[in-house]
Amino acid sequence: MPIVYRYMAVSAGAALVPVPGVDTALLAGVHVALIKQLCDHYTVSFSEHTARNILIAIAASVIPGTIGSVLSRKALRLLPSATRVFGWAVMSASSAAFTYGLGRLFIHHFESGGTLLSFDTRGLHTVFRTPSAAPAPNLAAAQ
Numbered sequence: 001m002p003i004v005y006r007y008m009a010v011s012a013g014a015a016l017v018p019v020p021g022v023d024t025a026l027l028a029g030v031h032v033a034l035i036k037q038l039c040d041h042y043t044v045s046f047s048e049h050t051a052r053n054i055l056i057a058i059a060a061s062v063i064p065g066t067i068g069s070v071l072s073r074k075a076l077r078l079l080p081s082a083t084r085v086f087g088w089a090v091m092s093a094s095s096a097a098f099t100y101g102l103g104r105l106f107i108h109h110f111e112s113g114g115t116l117l118s119f120d121t122r123g124l125h126t127v128f129r130t131p132s133a134a135p136a137p138n139l140a141a142a143q
Contacts (some may be wrong), residue, residue: 001040001103001107003034003037003038003103004034004038004099004100004103004107005034007030007031007034007037007099007103008096008099008100008103009096009097010030011027011030011031011095011098011099012092012093012095012096012099013036013092014026014027014030015027015091015092015094015095015096016088016091016092023120027095027140028055029097031055031099031102032048032051032052032055034099034102034103034106035051035054035055035102035116036051036107038103038110038111039051039068039116040105042107042110042111044110044114044115044116044118045115045116045117046118047116050116050117051116054119054121057121058102058121059130062063138139
C-alpha cells in the first residue's frame with residue numbers, strides 16, 4: 001500500500017491544476033504510473049497500451065465526474081475565496097480517493113493471480129460501489 005499512498009498524494013496535487021483538461025491528462029499519467037509500479041511490485045507484465053485501454057474504460061465509467069469537475073471549477077470562480085479553497089480541497093481529496101480505489105482494485109486483481117490482459121472492465125461498476133472494508137470482486141476474465 002505504500003505505493004498507492006504515494007500516488008494518492010501525487011494525484012491530490014494534480015487535481016489542483018487550475019486548467020480543466022490538463023488536470024485530467026495529468027491524472028491519467030499518474031494512474032498509468034501507479035499501474036506500472038504495481039505491476040513491477042507484483043511482477044506482472046506491464047504494457048502501457050493495455051494500461052491506457054483499461055484507464056479509458058475506467059474513465060468512461062466516471063465521465064459524469066469529469067463533467068462535474070469542469071462545471072464545479074466554473075462555479076468555484078463565482079464564489080468567495082474561502083469557499084474556493086474548500087472546493088479545491090474537495091476536488092483534491094476526491095482525486096486521492098479515486099486513486100486509492102484504483103490502487104486497491106489492481107492490488108486485489110494482481111494478488112488473485114490476474115494480469116493486465118486478464119483484467120475485465122465489465123465489473124467495474126460493482127467495484128466502486130463496494131465498501132472499502134469488503135474485498136473487491138475478482139475482475140479476471142472468465143475463461
